[in-house]
Amino acid sequence: MSIQSILDIGKSGITAQRLALEVTSENITNVNTPGYSRQTTIFQTSFVTEERGFPLGTGVNVAEIQRAYDDFLQTQLKTEASTTGWSSTVLASMKRAEQLFNEFTADGLGKSMQEFFAAWQDLTANPQGQPERQAVLARAQQVVDQFHRINGYLTDIKREANQSLEGITSDVNESLTRIASLNDQIKLIEIRGARANELRDQRDLLVRQLSEKVGITYLEQTDGTLNVSLSLGPPLVLGNKAAELSLEPDAANNGYYKIFATSPGDNTAVDISSIVGGPNNSQGRMGGTLQVRDSLVNGFLSDLDELASSLATEVNSLHSAGFGLNSSTGLDFFTAPTVTSGYSGIGGIQLAISKTADIAAASVDPVTGGTGNNLNSRAIASVYDKVLATSGGNMTMEAFYNALVGKVGVAVQDAQRSSDLSEGIIKQLDTLRESQSGVSLDEELANLIKYQKAYEGAAKLVNVGTEMLDTILGLIR
Known part of the structure; x- marks a missing residue:
């Protein structure tokens, strides 16, 4: 092996170790960079020559800068x-919807319906009483307002979901x-x-x-x-x-x-x-947004419309057959639903009467049948406990509303469960990726010292070759 070969081997070592130091520096500086994968310098020996019958290497090369990656x-x-994006989007919207559907003990639609029919029951005790009649109108307006509030809020959820698509x-x-x-x-x-x-x-x-x-x-x-x-x-x-x-x-x-x-x-x-x-392939935030807008909220609105329509239809059928204090009859208590869809909104259910005298508490004309007749108010008060044919089966209004509340709760639970599970899996996968592809400062600092020493050794080899060459040149002089 010639002196030139020694210098070439030293040069290859210096070049390779310098590159390894650069790769290590890159790893260290990107330790906190999102998505960065650790890089490793892969060395290989240079081609082998034969010197006096002995195979001798000619130094080292960098074969590859390898990226720690698992497809x-x-x-x-x-x-x-994708699952996380979907579940977080659905969960946020369903939690907002859940706030609208309180239990009957809370100040929500269920409580308002209870109080509305209770006002009719109170009217049976004093069919001529103005305070009782005023209470019926007031409670009825509360029910109407609750339907409008929930419908409007659900519509707002749809509108905001639609806008978020931009x-x-x-x-x-x-x-x-x-x-x-x-x-x-x-x-x-x-x-x-x-x-x-x-x-x-x-x-x-x-x-x-x-x-x-x-x-x-x-x-x-x-x-x-x-x-x-x-x-x-x-x-x-x-x-x-x-x-x-x-x-x-x-x-x-x-x-x-x-x-x-x-x-x-x-x-x-x-x-x-x-x-x-x-319905079967919604993924990511976009899929979750469309599912909220076009499926989940629409389902709640459909049930809400059906409940409002059933309430108005049942009360109207009895009220229009009764008589008010002024002998009025044939009057609907609520605006009659022409179609169910959208009836719970502002353009749908409304009070059709405004005078207390028009409240039909009697089953016959009070002028001819007596002022104490309360048969119609008793019949209307019993509507709350009447079993009706609904899209969910035969049930009372209370049971139907409970079923609607349950649907909202199930939607929240499903989204919450999916979100928690997905977030847990993401954390595990991130931890696994960090162990495989993340940068360890301890490891990189150790590599830094290793490559530094190798660089110094290669430089020393060049110095030795230089000294040998100087000695030979000195003999010539």
């Missing part, structure tokens, strides 16, 4: 992020554009044989953040790019091209948004609302 773990994180869609579009841009950069770097580790980390983090907003699948291509698609839907990213999501008001659905996607590199917009927010 299966990334897929699990992506899946759970921000979610904008975030999705931004993530898609950035993923497509990173695909292009990664391809340009890796086509030369290098590894774009930091860019891959950024892309993985974006994919995880995107999956929290909408359900997706992805597949890495041979050139290093990542193709992203909606779960059970069209592609969102193909190479360096990204789809664009847009919103359009749907006149058939009260002007609420429909979601469209323009395929990557194409101008054709496809309605993906049913794909993103379908």
Whole structure:
């Protein structure tokens, strides 16, 4: 082996250890960077030569800067992020809805209905009494106001959910554009044989953040790019091209948004609302938002409308057959429901009478049948305990309202359970990822010392070769 070989071996050692020190420094400085994966310098011996029949190495090379990465773990994180986005969105809305449906002992719709029919019961004791009649009107107005309040609040939840789609869609579009841009950069770097580790980390983090907003699948291509698609839907990213999501008001659905996607590199917009927010595949914040807006809240409103319609229909049928103090008859107590849908809102249920004399407490005209007749008020008071045919089966109004309260509670419990479970899994997966891909400062500091000493050794080897060369040159002089 020549002196030049010694110098070359020392040079390769200095170059390799310097690169290892740079990689270690990169790890240390990114210890708190979200999504960063630890990098490791992989060494390999240079080609082997034969010197006087003996195989001798020619130094060391850096074979690869390896990224600590587990694709299966990334897929699990992506899946759970979608579940977390869905459950947190649904849970927030359902908790707001839950506040509206108090138990009968609280100041809610259930309590108001109880007091309304109790006022009719009080009227039976004194059918001519003005205070009792005024109480009936007052309690009836409270019931109407409660229906309007709950209907309006549920409608507000739908409206706010619909409006939140604007921000979610904008975030999705931004993530898609950035993923497509990173695909292009990664391809340009890796086509030369290098590894774009930091860019891959950024892309993985974006994919995880995107999956929290909408359900997706992805597949890495041979050139290093990542193709992203909606779960059970069209592609969102193909190479360096990204789809664009847009919103359009749907006149058939009260002007609420429909979601469209323009395929990557194409101008054709496809309605993906049913794909993103379908009953069996709702994922991410966008899917949860659509489920709240188009399914869960609509179910509560439908039951609320049915309850209001049943209340008005049953009371009206009896009230219109009775007689008021002024011999009035044939009067509805509430505005008659023409359709059930929307009847619990301001444009639906209202008081149809305003005079206490029009309250039909008697079953016959008081002028001919006596002023003490209370048969009609007794019949109306008993409506509360009457078993009615409802969409949920034969039950009383109290039982129907209890069932509605139960539905809201179950929706909250389901979303809470899913949220807690998903958050627990996310924590476990994050811990596992940290153990596999995270940066350990203790380990990196130890590597720093190791590579520093190796660098010093390689430099010493160069010094030795230089001294040997100086000695030989001295002999010539």
